[in-house]
Amino acid sequence: MALSQEVLDFCIQFATELREDGVGIFAGAGLSASAGFVDWRGLLTKFAKELGLDIDREGEHLVRLAQYSHNHRGTRGHLDAAIIKSFPVMKAPSVNHEILARLPISTYWTTNYDRLIETALGNAKRCVDVKHADNQLPQSMPGRDAILYKMHGDVGHPSEAVLTRNDYESYPTRRPGFLNALSGDLTGKTFLFLGFSFTDPNLDHVLSQLRLRYHDSQRQHYCLMRIPKKADYSSSKEHAYAQARQRHFIADLKRFGIKVLLIKEYSDVTEVLETIERLYRRRAVFVSGSAAEFLPWDEASSKVFFRNLGAKLIDHDFRIVTGLGLGVGDALLSGAIERIHDRGYTRLDHFIDIRPFPRDFSDAAKRQKVWHAYREEMISRVGIAIFLFGNKISAGVLETASGMREEFDIALAQGVAPLPVGATGYLSQELAKNVLKAKPDRFTKINLTCVKKLNSTPRGGLPALLSTIIGSLDKMAAE
Numbered sequence: 304m305a306l307s308q309e310v311l312d313f314c315i316q317f318a319t320e321l322r323e324d325g326v327g328i329f330a331g332a333g334l335s336a337s338a339g340f341v342d343w344r345g346l347l348t349k350f351a352k353e354l355g356l357d358i359d360r361e362g363e364h365l366v367r368l369a370q371y372s373h374n375h376r377g378t379r380g381h382l383d384a385a386i387i388k389s390f391p392v393m394k395a396p397s398v399n400h401e402i403l404a405r406l407p408i409s410t411y412w413t414t415n416y417d418r419l420i421e422t423a424l425g426n427a428k429r430c431v432d433v434k435h436a437d438n439q440l441p442q443s444m445p446g447r448d449a450i451l452y453k454m455h456g457d458v459g460h461p462s463e464a465v466l467t468r469n470d471y472e473s474y475p476t477r478r479p480g481f482l483n484a485l486s487g488d489l490t491g492k493t494f495l496f497l498g499f500s501f502t503d504p505n506l507d508h509v510l511s512q513l514r515l516r517y518h519d520s521q522r523q524h525y526c527l528m529r530i531p532k533k534a535d536y537s538s539s540k541e542h543a544y545a546q547a548r549q550r551h552f553i554a555d556l557k558r559f560g561i562k563v564l565l566i567k568e569y570s571d572v573t574e575v576l577e578t579i580e581r582l583y584r585r586r587a588v589f590v591s592g593s594a595a596e597f598l599p600w601d602e603a604s605s606k607v608f609f610r611n612l613g614a615k616l617i618d619h620d621f622r623i624v625t626g627l628g629l630g631v632g633d634a635l636l637s638g639a640i641e642r643i644h645d646r647g648y649t650r651l652d653h654f655i656d657i658r659p660f661p662r663d664f665s666d667a668a669k670r671q672k673v674w675h676a677y678r679e680e681m682i683s684r685v686g687i688a689i690f691l692f693g694n695k696i697s698a699g700v701l702e703t704a705s706g707m708r709e710e711f712d713i714a715l716a717q718g719v720a721p722l723p724v725g726a727t728g729y730l731s732q733e734l735a736k737n738v739l740k741a742k743p744d745r746f747t748k749i750n751l752t753c754v755k756k757l758n759s760t761p762r763g764g765l766p767a768l769l770s771t772i773i774g775s776l777d778k779m780a781a782e
Contacts, residue, residue, distance in 0.1 A: 306574060310564050313525060314575060317495065318582035322622070322653075326493050327410035328403055333498020335390075335415045337569070338397035346389050347372070350381070366504075370468035383461035390416050390458040396423035399497070402576040404429065405683075406583065410488055411451045414465075414503055416458045420451055435460065440480040454481045454505070465505075474505050485509050489522060496526040497572065501556065510559040521560030527572055528553070528563045584686030585780040587622040587656075589719070591711070592631030592691035593704035598728065600765060606634040608765040609691075613638030615773050617646070617654055621780070624656040624685050626678070628707070631691055656684060674706070678713050687779055688714040689772070690723040693730025703730040720750050720779055725758035726768055732758070749782050 306314075320326045332342040343365045344358055350372040351358040361368050373379045396404070396419045403411075404423035411420055411431075424431040432444035435457035456464035465474060475482060486509050488494070501507070513521055531545040553563040566572065590612075597605040613635040616623050623639055625632055636657065643654050658681050664670035682688060693707045711734050714721050725735030735758045738746060746754075753775035761767040 306571065306578065307565070310566065310575060311578070313564055314578040314582055317493070317525070318579050318586070320493050321407060321579070321583050322586065324407070324409055325491075326408060326495065327412065327488050328408055329494050329496045329499060330403075330411065330413040330415060330420060331497065331499030332415060333500070333569075334397075334399060334413075335417050335419055336498065337399055337572070338394060338417075338419055340390060340394065340415075340417055340419075346385055350385075366466075366468050366471055369466050373467045373469070379462070379467065382466055383464070386416055386458060386461040386464055386466070390418075394419065396420075396426070399573055399576055401426065402573070402580055406580060409449050410492060411449060412485065412488070412494075413451070413453055414455045414499075414506075415453070416456055416461075416464055418458060424449055424451070433457070434481075436463065437478045437480040440484060452481060452484060454478070454485065471504050475508075481505075482509055486513060489513055489524070490517075491522070493522060494524040496524065496561070499526065501526075501552075501561075510561075514559050524559075524561045526556065526561055526563050527566055527575060529569055529571075530565050530567055581686060582780075584684070585720070585782070586620065587624055587685040587687075588616060588776060589682050589685040589688040589710070589714070590623060590625040590628075590631070590635060590691070591688060591707050592628040592635070592693070593695050593707055594628075594630035594692035594727075594729075595696045596694055596701055596729075597630070597692070599760075602630075604765060605630075608769060609634035610638030610641075611766075611769055612772065613640075614642040615769065616776075617642040619773055619777060621776065622654055622656065622685075624658070624681055626658045626660055626681060628691075628704075629695060656681075675709065675713075678706075678710050679717075682710065682713050682717055682719055685719055687720045687722055687776060689776070690721065690731045690734055692727045693734070703733070707731075708734075720746070722750070722753060722757070722772075722775060722779065724768070724772060725754070726760040747782060749778050753779060 317326060332340075336342050347365055347368055348358045351361065351368055354368075354371055354375055356368065356371075358368075369382060372382065394417065400419050400423035404420070404427040413420060421431050421433055429449050430444065430447045431449045431451050432447040433451045433453065434440055435453040454465070465471060482505065485506070489509065490513065528549070531542060531549060533539070533542045536542040536545060556563055566575070592609075594605065600608075609631055613623065617639050623635070625635065627633065627636065636655065639655055640651065643651060648654070658677065660674060660677065662670075664673070688710065690707060690711060693704045694701055695704045696702075707730050711721060711723070721734070721738055723731045723734035723738060725732040735754050738754045739751065739758070756771055757768070757775060761771055
């Protein structure tokens with residue numbers, strides 16, 4: 304389903320801020336519901352019946368309902384047991400969790416007890432530092448690349464979970480560090496709220512304090528919210544009421560710097576996250592190249608071409624990922640680093656991800672296995688893969704570069720848009736022909752148009768070819 308222009312504009316902005324580590328995610332119960340977990344309503348339904356109450360009529364008073372159940376039994380053991388039963392630790396993350404884990408987000412917040420976010424981060428081979436108690440906040444896990452704040456606790460510690468009214472009332476004294484940390488993150492990062500209803504009093508307190516402190520200078524945050532559907536209500540009158548209530552709710556959230564982005568279906572959340580991931584990855588380019596021979600050009604002019612390519616990629620704000628292919632990588636890297644320093648930047652890792660291949664293996668089969676995994680990991684970081692030349696000398700004989708072919712296959716398997724520069728000949732030309740012969744729906748029209756343009760040398764030689772490459776990358780990145 305097509306997203307609105309407003310949502311698409313947000314995706315572009317969010318992807319840009321991702322590259323600057325300027326975003327955070329706040330996950331509510333709705334995100335876990337997509338993985339098959341019950342929400343608060345499902346958790347408390349049987350206890351409402353025990354109290355002689357109707358869970359549907361309680362509406363937004365579920366915290367109070369949990370307290371009533373605690374009061375009724377004189378203990379919260381049954382509530383703790385319900386948490387353990389309702390949120391099994393081994394539950395698999397949803398596709399939305401997996402996308403969020405793949406994105407270079409360093410800050411996650413959630414009110415959920417489950418372990419879906421940390422599981423997804425682990426699946427993505429990321430080191431996550433989980434905080435579910437206030438006394439954990441001063442400590443940092445070595446090598447972490449993500450922090451997950453579970454402000455309501457963890458399924459593994461149900462007796463400490465924030466559930467009843469007592470828990471919420473004592474939160475500022477029991478977990479003041481979480482409130483301070485959340486206040487700091489909401490001040491310095493752009494948050495996307497997913498599956499969140501904004502009924503949490505602790506979040507309300509933090510948002511109110513930030514509004515009073517910063518007034519109109521608050522950081523802009525975003526929330527995805529589904530439009531009420533007529534089929535969800537018993538009458539047109541009830542549907543109209545839900546629409547009116549949502550309008551006022553959206554207007555009120557603006558006071559706290561939260562802009563609501565309306566979607567038609569819950570499945571649109573996945574489309575939004577996929578769009579963000581695609582836009583982010585399209586600004587990262589994997590450069591695959593191998594050249595022992597440079598015909599129809601000479602080596603000197605080809606090296607100048609590679610240097611200029613590296614510089615132009617930086618000029619156009621692309622992140623370069625490369626394994627430093629034979630005859631290509633050194634010149635490409637030199638041009639990129641020179642341009643980075645010319646622009647006054649010192650953090651090379653913001654612009655280039657260099658992955659030289661390890662070569663000291665006594666076992667050829669082991670080396671091949673390691674190299675394949677190495678290539679998969681590199682290419683998983685990008686949205687476009689460019690292929691240049693593609694030849695090597697083996698036992699004194701010039702042949703096509705098998706490593707480049709493997710990288711092309713991996714790129715296709717991972718959904719990375721291929722851009723073989725057929726004009727450079729050798730394997731690149733063969734790969735370009737393969738793309739152009741593919742089924743019409745295998746690649747986008749823009750991708751195919753760009754590959755076709757680069758399949759023959761334009762007038763003006765290598766400088767003109769360079770201009771066509773950069774223009775093609777810009778078009779594909781904006782797709």
